[in-house]
Amino acid sequence: MYDFDIVVVGGGPAGLAAAIEAKNNGVDRILVIERDRELGGILQQCIHNGFGLQIFKEELTGPEYAERFILELQKKEIMYKTDTMAIHVSPDKLVTIMNAAEGISHIRAKAVILAMGCRERARGAINISGTRPAGVMTAGAAQRFVNMEGYMVGKEVVIFGSGDIGLIMARRMALEGAAVKMVVERKPYSAGLTRNIVQCLEDYDIPINYTHTIVGIKGRERLEGVVISKVDSKKRPIAGTEEFVSCDTLLLSVGLIPENELSEAAGVKLDPVTGGAVVNEAMETSVEGIFACGNVLHVHDLVDYVTLESRKAGKNAARYVKGLLEGEGTIIEIRAGSGIRYVVPHFVRLENLKDELELYMRCDDIYNDKKLIVKIDGKSVKEVYKRRLMPSEMERVKLDPKEVLRKAKGSITVEIEKEVQ
Amino acid sequence: MQKKEMICIVCPLGCQLEVAEDSRAEKGYKVDGNRCKRGTEYGIKEMSDPTRVVTSTVRLKGAYLRRLPVRSDGPVPKKLVFECMKRIAEAEVQAPVRMGDVIIENILDTGINIIASKSMQPLQPLTAISP
Known part of the structure; x- marks a missing residue:
């Protein structure tokens, strides 16, 4: 049995930023648990650039972004264990870990930061009919094979889903000499960032087939092709529009799911919309002293926002350990109004509101020339004009704590301005 | 026009x-x-x-992974991207490597270097685990 002030589960961008920030706020006994051989998480396989514009004001690759945080962690002498799996977190913050050298051990923590990230939806989650040949895998699995392990996964590629990893892998496979035939997307718009559509697809003349789906997988040993079909407005395949596309590789980029098995075992309440924990302004979950940040909380599109959010979790976990976080007081609910799918955090405890209140949210559709409206108890307190709002791009709104403290009694709502009649 | x-x-x-x-x-x-x-x-x-930053990997020996991620330290003309990829494919690196090390100097006379975007430690020799 070990004793630590804070145990951070996951050594990716969220865990690294949270651990460093907790240390910066005066907590010394911190342990980071990482299941991979090295720290850095998924950043280590994201060898493309574009990370760090917010945090470092320059464009870094994933491994570079990770290495800066890893060096900082080591400089601050924060302890970490790699090749180690956290297998259980109890509601009273007893963390069970396991590795090959030490077997199973238990750690008693004063606070736990959940930073396990997310995983990809796979073929089983989207029910594509057909055979089960080799060559069908998630885009992220292919990314690890190609960029880290050094295996080229195929020669003729179709990508299903236009999530960012799928788009990035379309370019990567094209650069490595594969024929990338098309990206198939069920919706009429992309699930990824616009700049990825331009720099990953248009640069390489890779077509994207919107409002199409994959209805069949062909091939016995190795994938020989897929059957694509148009879909109607309810995303149902339209009979008679099927078309065979030959390929030896199908990469799936059909969504990410926060990896919350440990959170659930710890009794943490989850939000059915985000798939992550319900948290307050301190990034604290429904279980006192257990915090969550990064993609395990809600899926982000920029790592910079993961870092910012995780610093908040780290700072507040340190406050909690030092007894500076108020557990009681006035609780204000934060609600997603019309046009908004979700807002994180879900609650704010007014007594803890020291810094600005930062709200992260996603909308439910594409909107042009609309105002994002924040209401406190039904009264508008902030209106931000947006030329374009897209489900694929997360929005961030900052509120002045003084204004929230002065006005809020019941709830804060974020909504998109309704159509003017 | x-x-x-x-x-x-x-x-x-x-x-x-x-x-x-x-x-x-x-x-x-x-x-x-x-x-x-x-x-x-x-x-x-x-x-x-039009220019692009090129990111790829090179062969890596003596580390626990077989690829080392690299990038151009500045944008290269878009039309040279595939030519750069060919040169990058020929390169091979021995661990240890430090982030920022130059892997290919002045690629295709562009004045741009290809640099390591990750540090890699050499693989520790395996020692038998005694029972």
Whole structure:
């Protein structure tokens, strides 16, 4: 049995930023648990650039972004264990870990930061009919094979889903000499960032087939092709529009799911919309002293926002350990109004509101020339004009704590301005 | 006259640009469809001198992974991207490597280097585990 002030589960961008920030706020006994051989998480396989514009004001690759945080962690002498799996977190913050050298051990923590990230939806989650040949895998699995392990996964590629990893892998496979035939997307718009559509697809003349789906997988040993079909407005395949596309590789980029098995075992309440924990302004979950940040909380599109959010979790976990976080007081609910799918955090405890209140949210559709409206108890307190709002791009709104403290009694709502009649 | 449609990627707005050669314009191109002046700059750059940062991997020996991620330390002309990939494919590196080490100097005489984007420790020799 070990004793630590804070145990951070996951050594990716969220865990690294949270651990460093907790240390910066005066907590010394911190342990980071990482299941991979090295720290850095998924950043280590994201060898493309574009990370760090917010945090470092320059464009870094994933491994570079990770290495800066890893060096900082080591400089601050924060302890970490790699090749180690956290297998259980109890509601009273007893963390069970396991590795090959030490077997199973238990750690008693004063606070736990959940930073396990997310995983990809796979073929089983989207029910594509057909055979089960080799060559069908998630885009992220292919990314690890190609960029880290050094295996080229195929020669003729179709990508299903236009999530960012799928788009990035379309370019990567094209650069490595594969024929990338098309990206198939069920919706009429992309699930990824616009700049990825331009720099990953248009640069390489890779077509994207919107409002199409994959209805069949062909091939016995190795994938020989897929059957694509148009879909109607309810995303149902339209009979008679099927078309065979030959390929030896199908990469799936059909969504990410926060990896919350440990959170659930710890009794943490989850939000059915985000798939992550319900948290307050301190990034604290429904279980006192257990915090969550990064993609395990809600899926982000920029790592910079993961870092910012995780610093908040780290700072507040340190406050909690030092007894500076108020557990009681006035609780204000934060609600997603019309046009908004979700807002994180879900609650704010007014007594803890020291810094600005930062709200992260996603909308439910594409909107042009609309105002994002924040209401406190039904009264508008902030209106931000947006030329374009897209489900694929997360929005961030900052509120002045003084204004929230002065006005809020019941709830804060974020909504998109309704159509003017 | 050369004319091209493109989506501006400077910000999330994604303006649909139309960039056309225009001898009367200051920089030789006229940009339409943009909603701010950064769109003009982007459109002209994409038309006259498109560049990209190249990121890839090289063969790595003596480390626990077989690939080392690399990138160009500045943008290279877009038309040279595939030529750069060929040179990168020929390179091989022995661990240890430090982030920022130059892997290929002055690739294709562009003045741009290909650098390591990750540090890699040498593999520790395996020692038998005694029972």
